[in-house]
Amino acid sequence: MGSVVKGRAIGREPGPGRQARRRAYHASIQMNFCTHSLEMWLALAASPIIIRGRFGVSRGRGEVHVRRWVAMGVALAAWPAVAGDIEYGAYLASDCTSCHRPGGERGIPPIAGLPQGAIAEAMRQYREGERRNPTMQSVARSLGPEEIEALAAYFASLEDGRIDSGSTTHAGDGGKP
Amino acid sequence: MSKVTRRELGRLAGGGLAAGAAAGLFPTGVIGQARPRVVVIGGGPGGGTAAKYIAMESDGAIDVTLVEPQRQYTTCFYSNLYLGGLWPFEGLVHDYETMAARHGVRVVHDLATGVDHDARTVRLWGGDELSYDRLVVAPGIDFRWDAIEGYGAEAAAVMPHSYKAGPQTRLLKSQLEAMEDGGTFLLSAPPMPYRCPPGPYERICMIAWYFKSHKPNSKILVLDSKGSFSKQALFTEAWNTYYPGMIEWIPAELGGAVEAVDLDEMVVVADGERHRVDVANIIPPQRAGRIAEVAGLTDETGWCPVVPETFASPLVDDTFVLGDATIATEMPKSAFSANSQAKVVAMTVRHELTGSRAFPPRFRNTCWSSVADGDAVKIGANYRPTEERLEAFEGFISETGESGQLRRETREEADAWYAGITEDIFA
Numbered sequence: 001m002g003s004v005v006k007g008r009a010i011g012r013e014p015g016p017g018r019q020a021r022r023r024a025y026h027a028s029i030q031m032n033f034c035t036h037s038l039e040m041w042l043a044l045a046a047s048p049i050i051i052r053g054r055f056g057v058s059r060g061r062g063e064v065h066v067r068r069w070v071a072m073g074v075a076l077a078a079w080p081a082v083a084g085d086i087e088y089g090a091y092l093a094s095d096c097t098s099c100h101r102p103g104g105e106r107g108i109p110p111i112a113g114l115p116q117g118a119i120a121e122a123m124r125q126y127r128e129g130e131r132r133n134p135t136m137q138s139v140a141r142s143l144g145p146e147e148i149e150a151l152a153a154y155f156a157s158l159e160d161g162r163i164d165s166g167s168t169t170h171a172g173d174g175g176k177p
Numbered sequence: 178m179s180k181v182t183r184r185e186l187g188r189l190a191g192g193g194l195a196a197g198a199a200a201g202l203f204p205t206g207v208i209g210q211a212r213p214r215v216v217v218i219g220g221g222p223g224g225g226t227a228a229k230y231i232a233m234e235s236d237g238a239i240d241v242t243l244v245e246p247q248r249q250y251t252t253c254f255y256s257n258l259y260l261g262g263l264w265p266f267e268g269l270v271h272d273y274e275t276m277a278a279r280h281g282v283r284v285v286h287d288l289a290t291g292v293d294h295d296a297r298t299v300r301l302w303g304g305d306e307l308s309y310d311r312l313v314v315a316p317g318i319d320f321r322w323d324a325i326e327g328y329g330a331e332a333a334a335v336m337p338h339s340y341k342a343g344p345q346t347r348l349l350k351s352q353l354e355a356m357e358d359g360g361t362f363l364l365s366a367p368p369m370p371y372r373c374p375p376g377p378y379e380r381i382c383m384i385a386w387y388f389k390s391h392k393p394n395s396k397i398l399v400l401d402s403k404g405s406f407s408k409q410a411l412f413t414e415a416w417n418t419y420y421p422g423m424i425e426w427i428p429a430e431l432g433g434a435v436e437a438v439d440l441d442e443m444v445v446v447a448d449g450e451r452h453r454v455d456v457a458n459i460i461p462p463q464r465a466g467r468i469a470e471v472a473g474l475t476d477e478t479g480w481c482p483v484v485p486e487t488f489a490s491p492l493v494d495d496t497f498v499l500g501d502a503t504i505a506t507e508m509p510k511s512a513f514s515a516n517s518q519a520k521v522v523a524m525t526v527r528h529e530l531t532g533s534r535a536f537p538p539r540f541r542n543t544c545w546s547s548v549a550d551g552d553a554v555k556i557g558a559n560y561r562p563t564e565e566r567l568e569a570f571e572g573f574i575s576e577t578g579e580s581g582q583l584r585r586e587t588r589e590e591a592d593a594w595y596a597g598i599t600e601d602i603f604a
Contacts, residue, residue, distance in 0.1 A: 091536045094230065094520040098513060098541075099597040107586070107593030134573035135543050135557055135590075141571040142539070142559040 084116065084153025085146070092151045095139070116156035123148045212240045213530040216299050216309040218289045218468055220245030220273060222252075223500030223515030224315030225602040230523035231313075232280040238531050242283045242307055244299065248272060250603070251342040253373065254512045255595050260339075260350055261383030262390075263550055269342060275604040292472040294493050311526045314474060314481075314490075315499040315515065316466025317341070318372050321479070324462040325365075326437035326446075335440045336457040339380075340372065352456045353384060358392040360455035363445055365435040366401040370480065371463045372501045372510045374407035375556070379546040380458070382412065385420040386549055398454065399426040400447045401433040402462070407509075408546060408556055414577045415548035435459065465502035472496075480504045485562035486538050487525045488518050497522045506566045507558075514542045516598055540567055545591035552581070553588035 100111045111119065125131040126140035143151070217228040220243055228243040235241075251269045258264035273284040288302040292312065299307045320338060322329045328336070339349040353362065362384060366377040381397055388395045397420075405428070406412070416424045427433035432448035438459060439445075445452045445459070464470075464479030474481045474490050481498040482491055483505060490496045499522060500515030508514045521538040528535040543557030558572030575587065 087534060088536060090234075091520075091524060091534075092539070095517070095539055095541055097597070097601050098516050099543075099594045101597045101600050107589035107591070108597060134575075135555065138543075138557055138559060138571045138573050139541070142541075 084149040084151075086150070086154050086157055088147075089150035089152070089154025089157075092143070092147055093154050096151070096155075099135075111155055112158040114155055116152040119152035119155055120148050123151070212238065213310045214240045214242070214308055215311045215313065215526060215530070216307050217241065217243045217313040217315065218299065219315035219317060219466065219500075220247070220250055220284070221315060221317050221500065221515065222254075222512035222598070222602050223317075223519050224313065225250070225273075225276065226516045226519035227313045227315065227497075227499060227522050227526075228282045229276050229280055229602065230520055231526055232276075232282045234523060235527050235531055235533070237281055239527065240283070241281070242285055242309075243273065243276075244285050244287060244289045244301065244307070245273065246286060246288045246302075247343075248286055251346065252512065252595075252599065253340065253342040253376070256339070256342040256346045257376065257380045257383040258547055259346060260353070260380060261386045261547070261550075263383070263386070263547065266347065269346075271599055271603045273603065279604065289468050290471070292468075292496075294473070294496070297495065310495065310530060312496045313499060313522060313526070314469055314472060314496060314502070315519070316468045316502050318463045318501045318510075319466050320461040321464055322461070325435055325459065327440065328438045328459055328461060332438065332440055332459075336438060336443075336445075336459045338460050339458055340376070340460050340463075349456075349458055353387060356392065356395065356455050359394040360392070361396045361398055361453075362388075363398045363400065363452060363454040363457045365445065365447075365457070365459045365461075366399060366403065366406070366433075367460045367462050368402040368429075368434075370504075370510065371460070373544075374509050374511075375412070375544060375546045377460055378406055378408065378412040379548070381424060382415055382419075382546070382548045385416070385423055388423065389420060395423070397424045398452060399424065399433075400435050400445065400452070401426060401428050402435065403433075404428045404430055408554060408574065410577050411554045411575055412546075412548065415552070415554075419549045419552075465498075469498065469502050474498055474502075476504075478504065485565070485567050488522050489525070497526065507569050508540060508542055508560050508567045509544065511542055511544050512598060512602075513544060514540070516602060517541045538562060543594070545587065545594060547588060547591065551588055552584040553591045554579075554584070555587055555591070 096111065099108050102110055102112050122131065123140045123143065126133070126136045129137065131137070140148075215231055217224045217231075220228070224243065224245070228241050231239055232241040249270050249272050252271065255264055256269055259266050259269060273282070276282045277284050285301070285305075285307070287305065289299050290302050291300040292298070293300070297309050297312070299309065299312065301307065318341075320330075320340075333345060334348070337345045337349045337352070339345045356362065364377060364381055381399060385397055388397070427447070432450055435445055435447045437446040438457070443454055443457065445454060445457055465475050465481050469475050469481050470479070473493055474496065476482050476492075481503045483489065483498050483503045484491055485505070488497050488499055488503065488505075490498050499518050501510040503518075505514065505518070508518075517540050521540065524536060527533040540560035540562075541557070542560070543555060545553050545555045547553045554575035556572075556574040558569040560567040560569055
């Protein structure tokens with residue numbers, strides 16, 4: 001794509017209003033994360049053990065990272081559906097639905113309704129290269145542990161589309177769903 | 178285990194809306210208005226996805242109108258497989274009825290002819306005006322009809338571009354079917370940037386596949402305005418393996434850049450040399466769809482700059498641009514890219530209008546190309562926004578010499594993707 005003209009508008013700089021809006025947007029994203037973390041803290045205050053998660057937002061050349069500490073109870077083990085930010089998972093899942101669909105067919109397996117642990121484990125295997133489909137390796141390597149947990153929680157929460165996951169496989173995965 | 182549906186998530190978001198409004202968290206002042214309005218111009222992969230996702234995820238909290246002249250949309254992706262005889266034309270055609278019925282998108286079959294940014298209205302060819310709080314423009318591409326001498330819009334009836342799918346796709350197919358065995362087919366590939374970088378080369382494979390089984394003595398001449406192209410090693414391997422001696426590719430530096438056409442003589446002129454052919458497919462240089470320029474969204478390149486994180490226009494307030502019309506370097510112009518960008522725009526628009534949660538943008542592209550029946554290759558990457566561009570990471574590409582089994586599986590994956598993405602856009 002070398003010949004694509006790079007950068008923003010040439011000759012017409014974004015006005016001060018635009019810059020302010022962009023700043024407000026970034027501020028609101030950070031605010032959102034903070035308030036959400038607070039909610040989770042309150043909700044999970046009774047959890048006996050706290051583990052920490054991290055969330056990076058890349059913005060601009062300087063790679064300013066917004067990090068948040070997320071409280072997640074060990075409730076995880078006992079009530080798997082509780083762990084994982086389902087609303088975030090729903091957003092992340094829109095990446096998946098470009099290809100995966102309920103009902104499914106040969107070529108790309110359906111994933112809605114799969115158990116949370118199965119999705120998280122499959123994504124770990126793609127990250128580690130234990131599963132070979134390069135598209136899924138690429139996807140899995142773009143996701144951190146928190147994202148994978150959120151995705152798995154979301155898909156596990158879906159009622160429809162529960163399909164025998166052994167019926168279809170990804171190209172190159174040697175029979176693994 | 179508690180089950181949460183998308184609708185319930187919408188309601189959860191609604192609850193957050195009230196709390197957020199009380200706390201004064203929202204960046205824009207639309208709270209209190211009955212229902213914020215979004216107008217989406219263009220019903221392709223970018224606009225269709227944006228309209229559907231804004232309506233679906235907001236669960237009726239946002240009034241979404243999609244403006245698209247055509248009642249049915251024919252996908253450019255997979256139209257090469259139709260040319261090769263591997264996919265039915267009907268399989269490329271989709272409508273907007275499900276999107277309207279299931280998600281409440283109001284679909285207006287009209288042409289957007291202008292935008293008044295101050296009044297925040299879109300003018301339609303039919304005379305109506307649509308008001309918006311946020312505007313999403315996804316007009317796809319237009320051709321630079323002045324770039325090749327003799328190749329104006331009317332010339333496409335003789336030498337089709339077939340790079341906006343529909344009647345043009347059928348025209349090229351019928352010309353190929355009418356051509357005698359032993360004839361010459363010419364494809365002129367455009368300079369960057371253009372829609373679907375591997376598209377012309379997949380097309381060459383698919384037409385070669387058709388020739389191989391129906392007109393094996395025919396030749397394919399490729400005149401290219403570039404010196405290299407997407408997935409080149411993979412395509413070249415396929416040309417040598419499946420279609421030896423059939424295809425001649427001439428890069429720009431060796432006389433491949435087309436300058437003029439002579440429709441009466443069926444001649445294509447490149448670097449002073451006249452190529453007389455039987456069927457010519459001229460894919461002209463491109464720019465953003467017309468309405469983008471009318472709406473003041475393009476720069477001097479003819480394409481639309483965007484803020485990489487949100488695909489907001491840096492030129493016009495409250496307006497987002499999507500898909501092929503944008504300068505989204507390094508993201509290629511593809512249906513997959515447009516679909517991915519649309520989801521970030523949908524999330525951002527909902528956040529701005531209803532205070533729903535904002536999440537970090539995520540961008541992806543994957544592109545499958547069929548090189549023969551039962552043999553497909555792919556390329557893909559994730560993209561992260563920087564100040565100036567979208568930077569690829571964790572990319573991959575098929576390798577030369579892969580097994581037939583893997584290539585068959587990749588084709589099955591491509592077919593499943595087609596079913597998945599068209600459902601994701603239109604249903």
